[in-house]
Amino acid sequence: MKxxxxxxxxxxxxxxxxxxxxxxxxxxxxxxxxFMDDVFGFVITPFQGAVTSATNWVNDSINDVVHRNELADExxxxxxxxxxxxxxxxxxxxxxxxxxxxxxxxxxxxxYQGYDTTGANVIAKDTGVWYDSFLIxxxxxxxxxxxxxxxxxxxxxGRVVKTSAAYCNVYSILDSRSSVxxxxxxxxxxxxxxxxHELMNQGLCKMEYIDLDAEIIExxxxxxxxxxxYFPAGISIGYVKEIHQDENGxxxxxxxxxxxxxxxxxxxxxxxxxxxELPEVE
Numbered sequence: 001m002k003x004x005x006x007x008x009x010x011x012x013x014x015x016x017x018x019x020x021x022x023x024x025x026x027x028x029x030x031x032x033x034x035f036m037d038d039v040f041g042f043v044i045t046p047f048q049g050a051v052t053s054a055t056n057w058v059n060d061s062i063n064d065v066v067h068r069n070e071l072a073d074e075x076x077x078x079x080x081x082x083x084x085x086x087x088x089x090x091x092x093x094x095x096x097x098x099x100x101x102x103x104x105x106x107x108x109x110x111x112y113q114g115y116d117t118t119g120a121n122v123i124a125k126d127t128g129v130w131y132d133s134f135l136i137x138x139x140x141x142x143x144x145x146x147x148x149x150x151x152x153x154x155x156x157x158g159r160v161v162k163t164s165a166a167y168c169n170v171y172s173i174l175d176s177r178s179s180v181x182x183x184x185x186x187x188x189x190x191x192x193x194x195x196x197h198e199l200m201n202q203g204l205c206k207m208e209y210i211d212l213d214a215e216i217i218e219x220x221x222x223x224x225x226x227x228x229x230y231f232p233a234g235i236s237i238g239y240v241k242e243i244h245q246d247e248n249g250x251x252x253x254x255x256x257x258x259x260x261x262x263x264x265x266x267x268x269x270x271x272x273x274x275x276x277e278l279p280e281v282e
Contacts, residue, residue, distance in 0.1 A: 116272040131265040132175040149271040154260035155236035181228040189214035207254040
């Protein structure tokens, strides 16, 4: 106690100093810790943000690529499906066209029930736009003979001029080597429908040797007459487009526009058994 009392003031002063020093160092460590935390946050936080952004970008890019690949696969599948549907549609269209052609030929066959007919396909033709001379895929093996009449849904096409075992050659009414005894359905005026080289280039033919006094006029329907050597009577040939007087002044001729589409000819009927009289056409 004596020592404490003697050095009381010094001891208190020393204690205060020690406490001050301890407080200073303790406060310094807190300050330094906070400062270091601030520095670490200042440096690390932007880096963490950059890393996070980069990670998100990579993930988004990967997802975008995956999505694009999925879209590309879907697009490819859709294109393949569209191609399949287009092919199927084209096939069905061909079947539909073929069915229409066969139906038309069937209707023609029914109109001429008094005749034995057989259907045939056109397999070749002479050069040029018009079907003036062509081949069909039926011949002697099918009972076809020379001079048999050939028709289709439009009317008279022509006649068989040459046969072989599996095919035959047909001259259409456009061919300059063709001639058909014909008449006006309305008036009965007679003439001969022949092919003409110049008119053929327009898809037309000519009806010659018409009496000068004949009452035939433009628009009249021309049909095969009963005087025809090869063709059944009453088969439609076409319509009068123009009428002109011959140079001899004794007869006139008519320009005929055929009912048959001689630009697009692919199926025909061959009249196999010609009878004396044609059944009445509806």
